[in-house]
Amino acid sequence: MPQNYVPIFLFLAVVGVLIPATLLVAKLIRTQSPNRVKLMPYECGIDPYDSARGRYTVRFYIVAILFVIFDVETIFLFPWAVKFKALGTFGLVEMLVFLGILIVGYVWIWTKGALEWV
Amino acid sequence: MPNFIMSYLGSTVTPGEAGSQFWALIYVLIIFAGVSVAVICMNWIERKALAHFQIRLGPMRVGPHGLLQPFADALKLMLKEDIIPAEADQFVFWVAPLIGLLAAFTVYTVIPFGPSQAVSDMNIGILFMLGVSSLGVLGIVVSGWASNSHYPLIGALRSSAQMVSYEVAMGLAVVSAVLMTSLNASGTGTLSMIGIVQAQQQQGVWFIFKFFPLGFLAFVIFAIAMVAETNRAPFDMAEAESELTAGYHTEYSGLRWSLFMLAEYAAMIAVSSIAVTLWLGGWMRPFPNLLHAPAWDFIFSLFPGLTFGGLAAIAMIGAARMPAHSFFRIQRIGLAVFAALLAFSALLLLVIAIAGRSADTSVAARFREGIDYVYWFVLKVAVFMYLFIWYRATWPRYRFDQLMRIGWKVMLPISLGVLLLTAIVGVILP
Numbered sequence: 001m002p003q004n005y006v007p008i009f010l011f012l013a014v015v016g017v018l019i020p021a022t023l024l025v026a027k028l029i030r031t032q033s034p035n036r037v038k039l040m041p042y043e044c045g046i047d048p049y050d051s052a053r054g055r056y057t058v059r060f061y062i063v064a065i066l067f068v069i070f071d072v073e074t075i076f077l078f079p080w081a082v083k084f085k086a087l088g089t090f091g092l093v094e095m096l097v098f099l100g101i102l103i104v105g106y107v108w109i110w111t112k113g114a115l116e117w118v
Numbered sequence: 119m120p121n122f123i124m125s126y127l128g129s130t131v132t133p134g135e136a137g138s139q140f141w142a143l144i145y146v147l148i149i150f151a152g153v154s155v156a157v158i159c160m161n162w163i164e165r166k167a168l169a170h171f172q173i174r175l176g177p178m179r180v181g182p183h184g185l186l187q188p189f190a191d192a193l194k195l196m197l198k199e200d201i202i203p204a205e206a207d208q209f210v211f212w213v214a215p216l217i218g219l220l221a222a223f224t225v226y227t228v229i230p231f232g233p234s235q236a237v238s239d240m241n242i243g244i245l246f247m248l249g250v251s252s253l254g255v256l257g258i259v260v261s262g263w264a265s266n267s268h269y270p271l272i273g274a275l276r277s278s279a280q281m282v283s284y285e286v287a288m289g290l291a292v293v294s295a296v297l298m299t300s301l302n303a304s305g306t307g308t309l310s311m312i313g314i315v316q317a318q319q320q321q322g323v324w325f326i327f328k329f330f331p332l333g334f335l336a337f338v339i340f341a342i343a344m345v346a347e348t349n350r351a352p353f354d355m356a357e358a359e360s361e362l363t364a365g366y367h368t369e370y371s372g373l374r375w376s377l378f379m380l381a382e383y384a385a386m387i388a389v390s391s392i393a394v395t396l397w398l399g400g401w402m403r404p405f406p407n408l409l410h411a412p413a414w415d416f417i418f419s420l421f422p423g424l425t426f427g428g429l430a431a432i433a434m435i436g437a438a439r440m441p442a443h444s445f446f447r448i449q450r451i452g453l454a455v456f457a458a459l460l461a462f463s464a465l466l467l468l469v470i471a472i473a474g475r476s477a478d479t480s481v482a483a484r485f486r487e488g489i490d491y492v493y494w495f496v497l498k499v500a501v502f503m504y505l506f507i508w509y510r511a512t513w514p515r516y517r518f519d520q521l522m523r524i525g526w527k528v529m530l531p532i533s534l535g536v537l538l539l540t541a542i543v544g545v546i547l548p
Contacts, residue, residue, distance in 0.1 A: 003135070003137040004238045004239060004241075005134075005240065006134065006137075006139060007133070007139070007142040007146065007227050008238070010139065010143050010237075011223060011224050011237070012220060012224060014143075014146050014147060015150065015220055015223045016220065018150065019216060019219055023374070026197075026200070029197065030198060030199060030200065030372065032199055033199070034199075034201065036204075038199075039203050040203065040204070041205060041265070041267035041268070041369065042267060042269065042363065042368050043267070043268060043269070048267070051205075051266070052265075052266050052267050052268045052271050056272070059279075060275050060279050063282060063283060063522070064278075066526070067282035067283065067286065070286040070530070071285060071286060071289060074289035075245075075289075077293045078245060078293060078296065078309065081294075081296040081307060082296060082299075082300060082306065082307045082309060083300065083306060083307070084300040084301075084305075084541065085302070085305035085544065086300070086306055088545060092541050092545050096538070103534070110527070115522075115523070117519035117522045
C-alpha cells in the first residue's frame with residue numbers, strides 16, 4: 001500500500017518549510033553585531049588553545065560496534081515476533097539457538113571487559 | 119464542500135490509507151500545531167511543577183501565575199542575537215537542529231490518536247517509529263561536531279553512546295510487546311500501531327497486565343530506556359550543566375537553540391506515545407470490554423468536558439484568591455478570562471458528548487467518538503510527561519560509567535530474559 005507512505009513526505013515538507021520560515025522571520029527582526037570575542041568557541045571564559053577535533057576515547061567506537069550487532073539482532077527478532085504463535089515451538093527453539101549463539105558472544109564481550117567504561 | 123467534509127467523516131480509515139492527501143495534510147498541520155502548543159504548555163508546566171517540587175513559586179510575573187511566560191520566552195529568543203562561531207562549519211551548524219526536528223516530528227505520521235485518527239497507518243508502523251526516532255541522534259552528533267568546540271563535541275559523543283546503548287534494550291522490550299499481538303486465533307501479529315491497539319482490545323487486556331509481571335517488566339524497561347533516549351534527567355549526561363555547560367547545544371543561541379528544545383520535547387511526547395500504544399491500550403478508555411453498556415459509554419464520554427470544567431474551576435478559584443491589591447487587578451481579570459475560555463471549551467465538549475450519545479453515524483456521534491479517542495490517548499501521554507518532570511525533580515544525575523553499565527549489564531540482560539520468558543509462556547499457554 002504505497003499511499004500509506006506518502007504522508008511521511010507531507011510531514012517532512014511541512015516541517016521543512018515552516019521551521020526555516022520561522023528562522024527567516026527571526027533573522028529579519030533581530031539585531032546582529034558580532035565581534036571576535038563573541039565568535040570564539042565557549043570555554044567558560046578561557047581562550048581555547050587547541051582545536052576541538054582532536055582525539056577522544058576509543059570506548060565510543062566499541063559501543064557503536066556493539067550497538068550494530070545487538071540492534072541487527074533485535075531487527076531479526078521482529079519477523080519472528082509477528083508470526084510467533086503461528087510458528088509455535090519450532091520458532092521458539094530456532095530463536096533460542098540464535099539467541100544462544102548471541103548470548104555466548106555477549107558473555108565473551110563481558111569477560112573481555114568491553115562493557116567496562118574505565 | 120459539505121459533501122467533501124461529510125465523505126471524510128463517514129470514512130473509518132486513516133487519510134493515508136484512503137489515499138486522501140488533502141486530509142492527510144490537514145492532519146499533519148493539526149498535529150504540528152498541536153505538538154508545538156503542547157511543547158509551549160510543557161515549558162510552563164515543567165517550570166511551575168519543578169518550582170513547586172522545590173517549594174518555590176516559579177514564574178509568577180508574566181501573566182497570572184506566569185501563564186504568559188512561554189510567550190515572553192519565545193519573543194526573547196526571537197529577538198536574541200544568533201551567534202555562529204567563526205570556526206564552526208556554517209552549513210552543518212545551520213542544518214543540525216533541522217535534522218533533529220525532522221526526526222522528532224516525522225514520527226507523528228504513525229501515532230494513532232484513534233482507530234482512524236492518525237495521519238497514516240503503515241504495516242511496519244513500530245519499526246518506522248523506532249527507526250526515525252533514533253535518527254534524532256544524528257542531529258545531536260552533527261551539531262556537536264559542527265560547533266568545533268570541546269564541550270559540544272563531548273556532549274554529542276556521550277549522547278550518541280547513551281542513545282545507542284539504550285536503544286538495544288528498548289528494541290527488545292518492543293519485540294516482547296509485538297510478540298503478544300500474535301496470541302490470537304490466526305496466530306499472526308502485527309507491527310502496525312493501530313493494529314497493536316486493536317490486538318489489545320481483542321484480547322481484552324492492556325499488554326502491561328498481560329502475563330503479569332512479564333508485560334509490566336517490559337514496560338518498565340521501555341519506560342527507563344525512553345528517558346535515556348530523550349536525554350532527560352536522570353540520564354541527561356549529554357547536557358550535564360555542571361560539567362559540560364550545556365552539552366551539544368553550548369554554541370547555539372536564540373531561536374536556533376529553541377529548535378533543540380522543541381525537538382527534545384517533541385521526542386519526549388513521541389516516545390511516550392509509543393509506550394502508551396504498546397502497553398497502555400492507546401486510545402481505549404478504561405475497561406472498554408468490561409463496561410461496554412451504552413450508559414457506560416455515555417459516562418466516559420463526559421470525561422473530556424469534566425476535565426476542562428475542573429481546570430476552569432481551578433483557574434476561577436485562583437482568580438478569586440488573588441490578593442485584593444490594585445496591582446493584581448489586571449492579573450485577576452486575565453485569569454478570569456482564561457477560566458471563562460476553559461469553561462466555554464468544557465461546555466462545548468459536554469454539548470458534543472450529549473448530542474452524540476447515540477452510537478450511530480451522525481456527525482455529532484462521529485465527533486464525540488473522535489474526541490473520546492484523542493482525550494484518552496492524550497491523557498495517558500500527559501501522565502508520562504508529568505513523570506518526566508517528576509524524575510527530573512527527584513533523582514540526581516548518573517555518572518557516565520554508571521549509565522553505560524546499567525545500559526549494557528542490567529537493562530540488556532533483563533530485557534532479553536523478559537523476552538525469552540514471554541516467548542516460553544506464550545508457547546506453553548494455549
